[in-house]
Every structure is written in structure tokens, then in C-alpha cells.
Amino acid sequence: MTRRAVAAWVWVHRWSSLVCTVFALLLCLTGLPLIFKDELGPDLKLADTTAAPGTASVDAMVARALAARPGEVVPYLFYDRDHPILKVPTAASMTADPATFHYQVFDTRTGQQIEIPQPNEGFLYVMTRLHLDLFAGVSGTLFLGSMGLLLVIAIVSGVVLYGPFTRRLDFGVVRTGSRRRSWLDLHNLLGIATLAWFGVVGFTGVINTLAAPIELAWQANQLVEMAAQAKPAAGEGRRAAIDDVLRAVRAEVPGMNVMTVAFPGTPFATPSHVAIFLTGNTPITSRILKPALADAATGEIVSVRDMPWYATALFMSQPLHFGDYGGLPLKIIWALLDVVTIVVLISGLYLWGAKRSRREALSETEGRAA
Incomplete structure (x- = not known):
């Protein structure tokens, strides 16, 4: 790689990292207790x-x-x-x-x-909102998504630069004699050691921020199509018992579990239909929703279909992001890798600050000499 190319990649890595590091650090800190949300819950x-x-x-x-x-x-x-x-x-x-x-x-x-306790209050609720949207709704979620994209760019550029900067060093060597050099070697070592995990968590985090647009796309397309498959029965003010609706959907889609029911008038149903969202029983299918619509007046199931591919990609990315699909041992591994990532982010900030201080001190010395 030419010197000019290395300089360009250094610029990309430096500025993509500086812009997103504070927010990435916030996400790592708030994500740590969320890994154990089931254990810390009531x-x-x-x-x-x-x-x-x-x-x-x-x-x-x-x-x-x-x-x-x-x-x-x-x-x-x-x-x-x-x-x-x-x-x-x-x-x-x-x-x-x-x-x-x-x-x-x-x-x-x-x-x-x-x-x-109410799930929309308390410590875990505050951590969740900070992690998802900074208490700013969809705009906060999309902003964090842009920071996650910059984080992915910083990871890619760091991988590109790892070879040129460490080609004369044995893998895992942390040099002594200079605090900045030791931190640089530690930053590079921990960064490359957690590369796969950091990349997966960062990328799936970006996908998760698209949840709101994906929900809107589903409502505007798939939900409308499902409702159009059957004309609702004439029944002014009449509502079928929800127990009957649940029995009907379980008979229509056997072997699946009901996870969410949306009543008529909500954003995830229609004025004339009850929406039921089901999942499978295997580790993979338990993360994928299958929607069904029932006539609100009769309880009859009028439409069942799979979620579109973009929604399935969202559902599959969520367990990879939090590591909650392998029990407590995997959660502990996720937490340890999270802590290592926090060290990588803090060391990156330290290296930037130390280099800037060194440059300012050198400029001051040269000014005095002049």
C-alpha cells in the first residue's frame, strides 16, 4: 500500500472514529446491563x-x-x-x-x-431508551444508526491499517517504554482480537435502527394487502371473543406460539381486523414473526402470510446483537467482549488526545525557538 493510500485510510479511520466514539461508548455502557435484562428484571x-x-x-x-x-x-x-x-x-x-x-x-x-413494577420505568427502562433512541423517538434511533454506520466504517478502516502499522511487530506484542506506544499496541491488539464480534454487533445494531421504517413499510404494503384478501363481516360494534380468535389462529397455524395481539384501531391492525403475530418453536423460527388477520366481528382467520425478507432480516439480527439466544454462558461472553470494546474505545480517545497534546507542545517549542 502506498504512503498516500495509508494516509487516506488514516484520515478515514481517525475522523469516523472521533465522530462516533462517544456515542459508541454510550451504546456499549447501556448495552452491558441490557445483555442481562432477563436476570436483572423483576x-x-x-x-x-x-x-x-x-x-x-x-x-x-x-x-x-x-x-x-x-x-x-x-x-x-x-x-x-x-x-x-x-x-x-x-x-x-x-x-x-x-x-x-x-x-x-x-x-x-x-x-x-x-x-x-411497570416495565416503562426504572433502571432497565432508562438504559433501554438511551440505547435505542436517546429518548428522542425515531429521530434519535436514526441518529444512532448513522453513528453505528460510522462505527462500521471505523472498523473496516482499522482492519486495513492494522497490517501496515504492525507488519514489523509480532502479534500480541505490547511495547513498553512509552505510555502512548503501549496504549497504541493495546488498542490495535484488542481491536483486532474483537474484530468479528465488534463488526457483527455494530452491523446488527445499524439494522435494528431500521425497525421503525420497516414497520411503516409493512403497515403500508403487507398489512393493506392482507386486509384486502377478505371483506370484513357486517357487524356494527360486534366483537368476537379474543379467546375464540386465539383458538382459531392456533388451529389455522398449528405448532406456533402467539406473541402479540393487536386490536382494531391500532397501527398494527385495521379498523375491522385483529392482528395476531406468532413465532415458531425452534431457536431460529422463535425469532421470526408470522402475522395473521382475524375478522374482528366473527373471529374468523382471513389471512396468514410470512413477513417480508427485510423484516425477517431485522428479526434475525436482534438476537445476534444482544447475544440472548444461548443462555447465560453466551451472555457472559457477550459482556466480556463488551468490556473489551469499551477499553478499545477509551484507548482510541486517549491516543487522539495524547497525539494532539504532543503536537501542540511541539508547536509551542518550535515557536519559542523561533
Whole structure:
């Protein structure tokens, strides 16, 4: 590689790193507790029972949630992936901001209500919002996505420069005698050692920031097409029991688990349909949603289809980003690599600051000599 090419790559690496490092450091720090969000979450204190999940009446749970919050509505139902519980949020309207939801949690085997802290408050909620959107909504998410893209550029340019800068050194050598040189060698070593993980997490993080545009694209295209497959039944104000809807969708798509139910009037359903989102039972299919639409008046399933490829790419990137698909051992590995990445980012800032201070001191010395 020519000297001019090396200089160009140095410029790209320096400035892409400087612009995104503070935000990348924030993402690493907030992402660390999120790796263990299940372990740090509230103790559900589920009652011991031999009843099968899903045997209690969902309509009864919804009625209890509405009775406890007069004047509010239930826009969604959320099933837990790992526990037999159902989260029933209530809100002022069907299109209310999810941040304003009040959640009530029920055991799906017994229908018993479980008292837990609200999931949209507390330490983990603050860490999640900082990690996802800096409390700035879609604009904050897209901004963090742009920082993630710069991070990917910094990783690629760092790989290109690793060879020219370390060709005369044995791999893993950290030279002594100069603090800046030791930090430089440590920065290069840790950076190349965590290259694959850092690249995967950075790239999947960028994909995750596209969740909002992907949801809008699905609503504008796939949801409209699914609703157009069947004309809703004439039934002014009539609503099928949600228990009947769930039985119908489980019969229509056997072997899959219901994860989310969106009621008519929400952004993920239509005014005349209930939307049900299901997942499979394998480690891979459990991350991919399959949407179904049911006629809100009759409970009949009118459409079932797979998510488009761009939504599937989003779902597959999420477990790779947080490392939550391999149990606690993989989470510990993810956390250790996160800590190493924090050291890489801090050492990069130190090297830039040390070089700048050295340059200023040299200019001052030359000025005095002149």
C-alpha cells in the first residue's frame, strides 16, 4: 500500500472514529446491563401449578385490566417468550404512545394477576431508551444508526491499517517504554482480537435502527394487502371473543406460539381486523414473526402470510446483537467482549488526545525557538 493510500485510510479511520466514539461508548455502557435484562428484571413469583399455559380465559384477564383502569382501552396483548405470562397494557386511546401504557400482568395458566413494577420505568427502562433512541423517538434511533454506520466504517478502516502499522511487530506484542506506544499496541491488539464480534454487533445494531421504517413499510404494503384478501363481516360494534380468535389462529397455524395481539384501531391492525403475530418453536423460527388477520366481528382467520425478507432480516439480527439466544454462558461472553470494546474505545480517545497534546507542545517549542 502506498504512503498516500495509508494516509487516506488514516484520515478515514481517525475522523469516523472521533465522530462516533462517544456515542459508541454510550451504546456499549447501556448495552452491558441490557445483555442481562432477563436476570436483572423483576421476580415474577409464578405460582406452582400443573395447568398448561393458555388455559385461563384471556377475555377475563382483559376485563379485569379494564375494570382496574376505567376509561382506558386495551390496544395490545403481549405474551412472554420464556414465561407463562400475559402483559395487558391499557392506554387512553388505541394510538397512544407505548411509553404511556400501564401494564397489568397475568399468569396464563391460572388467570391470577402478578404484581410487578411497570416495565416503562426504572433502571432497565432508562438504559433501554438511551440505547435505542436517546429518548428522542425515531429521530434519535436514526441518529444512532448513522453513528453505528460510522462505527462500521471505523472498523473496516482499522482492519486495513492494522497490517501496515504492525507488519514489523509480532502479534500480541505490547511495547513498553512509552505510555502512548503501549496504549497504541493495546488498542490495535484488542481491536483486532474483537474484530468479528465488534463488526457483527455494530452491523446488527445499524439494522435494528431500521425497525421503525420497516414497520411503516409493512403497515403500508403487507398489512393493506392482507386486509384486502377478505371483506370484513357486517357487524356494527360486534366483537368476537379474543379467546375464540386465539383458538382459531392456533388451529389455522398449528405448532406456533402467539406473541402479540393487536386490536382494531391500532397501527398494527385495521379498523375491522385483529392482528395476531406468532413465532415458531425452534431457536431460529422463535425469532421470526408470522402475522395473521382475524375478522374482528366473527373471529374468523382471513389471512396468514410470512413477513417480508427485510423484516425477517431485522428479526434475525436482534438476537445476534444482544447475544440472548444461548443462555447465560453466551451472555457472559457477550459482556466480556463488551468490556473489551469499551477499553478499545477509551484507548482510541486517549491516543487522539495524547497525539494532539504532543503536537501542540511541539508547536509551542518550535515557536519559542523561533
